[in-house]
Amino acid sequence: MIDEEAPDAFEANRRYLGSVAYRLLGTFTDAEDVLQEAWLRWRAADRAAVADPRAFLTTVVTRLCYDQLGSARARRESYSGEWLPEPSVSYASAPDSPAELAERGESVSLALLAVLEQLTPAERAAFVLHDVFAVGFDEIGDSLHRTPDAARQLASRARRRVRDGGRRASADRAEHRRAVEAFAAAALGGDLQGLMAVLDPDVVWTADGGGIVRAAARPVRGADKVTRLIAGSVAKWFTPELRLALAEVNGEPGMVWYDSTTGAVAGVLAFTVADGLITGTYVVVNPGKLTHLGPFEGPSTGA
Structure with a gap:
């Protein structure tokens, strides 16, 4: 677990960063490992030179996840049977508030996470950051070492693949x-x-x-x-x-x-x-x- 004395800017964004990592990787264990490494990098960074801590940390987490996705994909190809993401479960009778959903990203269904496994690491990152967390393409491009136009194309291609690969579903x-x-x-x-x-x-x-x-x-x-x-x-x-x-x-x-x-x-x-x-x-x-x-x-x- 991350030290309780972590810098305030990291802790203020910790839930958001964990949500990004989980949606990129599909497991809470891997997401927690990424957060630990991101915190170490944040602690070592020249924080006085960071104009936007949230954007900086999003880039760090995205790059760490991107590095993991290639090896994770290879492991899942040898997995016994079908691979599904780790589920998130709550027993509250009422759904989360709009603010809570926005903080975590609204598109969190297990079905969507399963479809994301069909994408390339770059497509998945572009789709999750833009379509789930509304991150701009300039920032996504920086995270993936691509141009903003290339990031936009990745997200568009991923969106089509998600639509074609998903089950019919109602929002009701x-x-x-x-x-x-x-x-x-x-x-x-x-x-x-x-x-x-x-x-x-x-x-x-x-x-x-x-x-x-x-x-x-x-x-x-x-x-x-x-x-x-x-x-x-x-x-x-x-x-x-x-x-x-x-x-x-x-x-x-x-x-x-x-x-x-x-x-x-x-x-x-x-x-x-x-x-x-x-x-x-x-x-x-x-x-x-x-x-x-x-x-x-x-x-x-x-x-």
Whole structure:
């Protein structure tokens, strides 16, 4: 962890910088390592000569992440099964305020982070900085050692690839929550017709077990196949000790399941929803990607 006596300008921007690093790298552990190194560089810098500490620190963090993305991509190519980002989970009943969302960047869904894995490091950096955090292209170009026009082109290309590679999704939060609640009720109740009714015909189930927990090695496509997979998973996974609860997953309605005895989170589900139907599910059960969540702290629910 970063020393509590870190310079004020760094601490004032720490949450923002952590949000940038997480969205660039997809893991909280790597993001924290980047923040530690960025703090060391900030401490060694001639801070009196820094006109805009936030811009300076954003550049430092971006360059550190950019350096990591190449090696991270190579590691993920040899990863067992599908690789998904580490999820962020909260149990608050109300969404974050607009100010909090702006500070972290509004586009934080697990689905979007998964799509960003398809981009080159430069495309990802340009897209995240501009489209998520509204950083100007002059600053992005400086961070990536590119011209502002080149940075603009990177962001534009990334935007097209994100649009083409993402699942259909609605911005209607109430619609999203209703679909998730219907999914939970049908899954836990063994209601296969209810599941089919809430799943888009072309729904895609993507699971990340990391080779540690058994999970589908490749995405499963189609409502019929996904329904059968869910029914089998519920029968296998949900022992009397396991509970399912609604939660905010990367700022959107999702679910977690956890051990009621220890409180340990055993899995996280995120969704994309369009026209009232679930178009994509993202399931993280790799224990190494859940330890940062700590024990379950939400309202108690039944299985």
